[in-house]
Amino acid sequence: MTKNAAAGFFALVLGAAYLIASFRLPEVTAGDEIGPKLFPIIIGVIVMLSGGALALSERRSQQQSPEAKKDLFSFRFIEERDTWVRIALTMICGIVYGLVLDWLGYVIATIIFMFFAASFINVRRHLENAIIAVSFSIVSFGAFAVLLKLSLPRGLLGFLPF
Amino acid sequence: MDAIFQNLTIGLQTAMLPINILWVFIGGLLGTVIGMLPGLGPATGVAILIPITYGMNPATALITMCAVYYGAMFGGSRASIMINTPGDSSAIVSCFDGYPMTKNGQAGPALAISAIASFIGGTIGMVFLVFLTQPVASVALKFGPAEMFSLMIFALTATVTLSEGSLLKGFISMGIGFMLATIGIDGQSGVIRYTFGIEDLQDGIDFLVVMIGLYAVAEVFKNYRDINTEYKVDAKTIGKVWVSWADFKKCLMPMLRSSPLGFVVGVLPGMGGTIATFMSYAMEKSLSKHPEKFGKGAIEGLAAPEAANNACSCGAMVPLLTLGIPGSGTTAVMLGALMMLGVRPGPILFQQHPEIAWGVIASMIAGNIILLIINLPLAIPLVQLLRIPQRIMLPLILGMGYMGTYFLNYSSFDFILVSLFALGGYLLMKLDIPLPPLVLALILGGMTEQAFRNAMVIANSNLLFFLEKPISLTLLVLACFSIVYSLRKRRKITEIHP
Numbered sequence: 001m002t003k004n005a006a007a008g009f010f011a012l013v014l015g016a017a018y019l020i021a022s023f024r025l026p027e028v029t030a031g032d033e034i035g036p037k038l039f040p041i042i043i044g045v046i047v048m049l050s051g052g053a054l055a056l057s058e059r060r061s062q063q064q065s066p067e068a069k070k071d072l073f074s075f076r077f078i079e080e081r082d083t084w085v086r087i088a089l090t091m092i093c094g095i096v097y098g099l100v101l102d103w104l105g106y107v108i109a110t111i112i113f114m115f116f117a118a119s120f121i122n123v124r125r126h127l128e129n130a131i132i133a134v135s136f137s138i139v140s141f142g143a144f145a146v147l148l149k150l151s152l153p154r155g156l157l158g159f160l161p162f
Numbered sequence: 163m164d165a166i167f168q169n170l171t172i173g174l175q176t177a178m179l180p181i182n183i184l185w186v187f188i189g190g191l192l193g194t195v196i197g198m199l200p201g202l203g204p205a206t207g208v209a210i211l212i213p214i215t216y217g218m219n220p221a222t223a224l225i226t227m228c229a230v231y232y233g234a235m236f237g238g239s240r241a242s243i244m245i246n247t248p249g250d251s252s253a254i255v256s257c258f259d260g261y262p263m264t265k266n267g268q269a270g271p272a273l274a275i276s277a278i279a280s281f282i283g284g285t286i287g288m289v290f291l292v293f294l295t296q297p298v299a300s301v302a303l304k305f306g307p308a309e310m311f312s313l314m315i316f317a318l319t320a321t322v323t324l325s326e327g328s329l330l331k332g333f334i335s336m337g338i339g340f341m342l343a344t345i346g347i348d349g350q351s352g353v354i355r356y357t358f359g360i361e362d363l364q365d366g367i368d369f370l371v372v373m374i375g376l377y378a379v380a381e382v383f384k385n386y387r388d389i390n391t392e393y394k395v396d397a398k399t400i401g402k403v404w405v406s407w408a409d410f411k412k413c414l415m416p417m418l419r420s421s422p423l424g425f426v427v428g429v430l431p432g433m434g435g436t437i438a439t440f441m442s443y444a445m446e447k448s449l450s451k452h453p454e455k456f457g458k459g460a461i462e463g464l465a466a467p468e469a470a471n472n473a474c475s476c477g478a479m480v481p482l483l484t485l486g487i488p489g490s491g492t493t494a495v496m497l498g499a500l501m502m503l504g505v506r507p508g509p510i511l512f513q514q515h516p517e518i519a520w521g522v523i524a525s526m527i528a529g530n531i532i533l534l535i536i537n538l539p540l541a542i543p544l545v546q547l548l549r550i551p552q553r554i555m556l557p558l559i560l561g562m563g564y565m566g567t568y569f570l571n572y573s574s575f576d577f578i579l580v581s582l583f584a585l586g587g588y589l590l591m592k593l594d595i596p597l598p599p600l601v602l603a604l605i606l607g608g609m610t611e612q613a614f615r616n617a618m619v620i621a622n623s624n625l626l627f628f629l630e631k632p633i634s635l636t637l638l639v640l641a642c643f644s645i646v647y648s649l650r651k652r653r654k655i656t657e658i659h660p
Binding site: 004005006007008010011014015018021025026028032033034035036040043044046047049050051054057073075076080082083086087090091094095097098099101102110115117118121122128129130132135140144148149150 | 181186212213217328329330333334336337338340341344348350352353355356359379382383385386387389501553554556558560561564565567568569574575576577580581582584585587588592593594595611614615616618619622656
């Protein structure tokens with residue numbers, strides 16, 4: 001599958017799913033006569049039509065020039081494995097950061113998050129990463145919580161005076 | 163004429179407050195630094211610097227965001243000139259002659275002329291902006307739902323047809339943006355749409371969460387492939403950051419020609435700095451007596467696009483401030499930031515809060531001068547920042563992105579959304595689906611649907627209503643025209659390169 005065909009099929013599936021969900025919305029005409037369904041249905045149709053046209057035009061151009069078939073599309077999960085692993089780890093780290101932020105407090109949670117996030121990128125330079133993590137956390141806390149007086153969770157460090 | 167000066171006086175009173183001048187300086191400096199970093203453009207800069215505007219009053223916040231925006235425009239060319247790596251697509255053209263100049267040992271004059279050209283472009287753009295805002299705002303005041311709907315459709319189609327890549331992919335991107343915009347409780351009927359039973363989605367997806375995901379975190383993901391890149395910047399070879407009188411004279415006419423061009427391109431929706439810079443470069447090359455020197459370090463080939471780019475960013479402020487409609491990814495992020503602060507740009511802003519609207523415009527005068535000062539004497543220390551390796555820079559951008567997310571709603575659910583949108587944005591980039599139509603549809607989606615439904619109430623559900631109003635009809639015809647034009651243009655390209 002070429003890149004355009006992949007994008008086309010993706011849009012077809014997404015548009016179809018959205019359209020089904022739109023048809024299942026309740027019919028309410030209390031606020032206005034159009035109701036909450038028509039606009040999403042138009043959007044779903046536009047996305048499906050664009051996706052279908054993209055996939056079809058790609059097939060036609062392939063029939064005309066078969067050598068284009070060699071230009072296959074993939075997300076290169078294997079060739080660029082390092083990148084994908086980094087992305088996955090960063091995402092997990094980011095989500096966990098959000099979950100523990102209130103409990104650990106901004107400073108500690110940010111140090112941990114930044115240390116891990118930096119370690120995925122700046123591999124095996126632990127001291128450098130620790131310096132990045134601690135200074136980012138403390139500088140940003142100082143700037144936002146102390147200078148700009150935004151409320152940030154203190155968490156475990158709640159006993160500190162500032 | 164008198165009214166303009168009166169308005170400018172009101173604006174200058176706001177702009178010249180010491181606190182606002184200070185923030186123009188800080189915002190401009192931070193914008194320059196982020197715009198300069200390879201791979202990070204103005205949209206990323208504005209997205210990750212939003213937290214600094216928290217707790218500010220709306221005028222100061224808007225002034226700061228603008229300073230970040232055109233600071234990034236000033237800074238964008240630094241990386242192009244020094245290391246041949248544009249910060250974003252509007253700085254690509256600056257590589258054409260900027261980097262050859264550095265290789266010829268003329269880095270100093272290149273840095274100087276790019277700052278001077280940015281200043282001239284910005285100043286000329288400012289003058290146009292001052293004269294154009296009031297008329298546009300007063301016309302826009304008369305717009306009803308039908309006109310608003312058609313205007314947004316025109317802005318969206320223009321963005322789709324002018325964005326890079328295929329037309330169909332642009333429409334797909336726009337559709338995804340609309341889909342995301344419809345998530346949450348429908349304001350008019352109270353129906354909960356597409357939340358999959360997740361309560362956190364009932365209020366809809368915060369626009370800025372998507373922006374930070376797409377423009378900050380996804381950009382970091384994109385850079386993961388070449389994290390070990392290090393750039394060599396030798397400050398000793400830059401020399402004096404100044405241009406000779408002869409060089410300046412050579413650049414003067416190109417700068418003066420490119421500025422109005424850039425401004426007009428900036429006003430039109432969908433046409434951003436990329437198109438402005440390419441057009442001005444092509445124009446200068448065709449007008450030049452020595453077109454063969456272009457691409458080999460012709461100083462006017464650097465000056466013209468730089469002036470066009472900054473004039474373009476002034477032009478982009480016209481639809482943003484007067485209509486509340488952004489014309490590019492970066493201005494969309496700015497609009498999102500403003501809405502969060504409770505400022506709704508548009509014609510009503512000029513009526514109800516002239517001190518904010520005109521304060522921002524007046525602050526750009528000060529901003530341009532401050533940025534010229536930042537970018538001439540401080541040019542050499544600033545370009546040293548290019549030596550910070552990617553592996554140190556990327557974690558910091560990541561940290562800024564996630565931290566900014568937290569400030570939006572103090573909700574841990576947003577961290578999940580940011581991570582997912584970053585992944586989604588990265589996948590869309592891999593499929594060559596352009597992001598600006600998505601961003602615009604997302605921020606305009608709620609308003610578009612509302613205008614559509616309000617117009618339908620007035621017209622008793624008669625779709626022809628949009629064609630009966632002259633302004634609305636003109637805008638829709640323009641939208642159709644932009645699609646036809648883009649199809650023909652693409653056909654021509656495929657005829658030449660089958």
